[in-house]
């Protein structure tokens with residue numbers, strides 16, 4: 001390894017061993033598939049909230065669980081967020097674990113591809129947006145933007161393409177694109193694993209009864225704090241069958257991993 005970068009994070013191997021059963025593994029014989037391995041991973045408060053209010057970024061993960069998130073970023077081909085998160089957080093969406101490309105490693109090895117779901121072209125990114133700056137510096141990959149036809153203007157499209165990012169266009173009449181279609185497009189473009197970080201809109205859709213089967217693993221950081229009403233909440237639509245309320249889903253093969261002050265809950269979601 002080249003000299004480790006001074007701002008690189010470290011995730012010890014005894015912690016990694018606990019998380020590894022929930023992250024993607026490459027099959028010995030690759031088989032055709034309609035979707036990548038999907039890991040849904042985010043941090044919530046004790047009142048199941050992602051942030052204090054819509055449009056606001058709230059740091060919930062402590063240093064140990066933050067390093068875990070970066071370890072996960074190094075183990076997935078892509079990292080996906082909704083446009084609400086892109087606008088609120090101006091995120092980096094790169095991996096800063098020691099040894100990956102840009103942080104002591106070669107090239108862009110271990111750097112995930114950022115994917116932003118932005119059907120209406122709301123994300124007015126520029127060369128100053130963190131994710132583009134990092135791509136220009138060789139410390140991350142340029143984003144792919146999932147958008148409706150013609151929703152990303154030529155100037156921004158050019159900015160993405162000059163950094164080896166691109167627009168993935170969908171001919172969607174409404175603003176919603178089916179998750180099967182999005183995931184299918186990603187796997188056809190070479191993405192074998194994707195970690196989906198949020199925010200509330202994206203997570204609640206993927207936890208909804210009709211999408212539970214698309215998610216392979218959930219890796220959830222729970223921070224010991226209550227944020228109070230009015231934040232961005234994780235709470236999927238209810239499941240009603242034959243007029244009866246049922247629990248939506250349940251995690252199987254559950255493991256609770258304490259990391260610093262936080263606890264990380266891992267499992268495989270199944271219809272309850």
Ligand SMILES: NC(=O)C1=CN([C@@H]2O[C@H](COP(=O)(O)OP(=O)(O)OC[C@H]3O[C@@H](n4cnc5c(N)ncnc54)[C@H](O)[C@@H]3O)[C@@H](O)[C@H]2O)C=CC1
Pocket residue numbers: 041042043044049050051053054055056057058060081082083084085086088089117118119120175176177178179197198199200201202203205232
């Ligand atoms: N604590 C944590 O781990 C995280 C917290 N956050 C927080 O979450 C908040 C943002 O959450 P939200 O406002 O709910 O925004 P969001 O990031 O979930 O984006 C929602 C938008 O994404 C697009 N979208 C989502 N699913 C789509 C689909 N199937 N088809 C087409 N478009 C689709 C729509 O335009 C929708 O309005 C911020 O405050 C952010 O800081 C975000 C990620 C992780």
Ligand SMILES: Nc1nc(O)c(N)c(N[C@@H]2O[C@H](COP(=O)(O)O)[C@@H](O)[C@H]2O)n1
Pocket residue numbers: 042043057058059060061066069081085086089090091092093094197198221
């Ligand atoms: N794991 C986790 N813990 C928190 O406390 C968070 N607020 C988030 N947010 C997610 O991470 C992105 C910001 O980090 P980078 O700038 O990309 O390093 C943010 O956009 C959310 O996706 N995650």
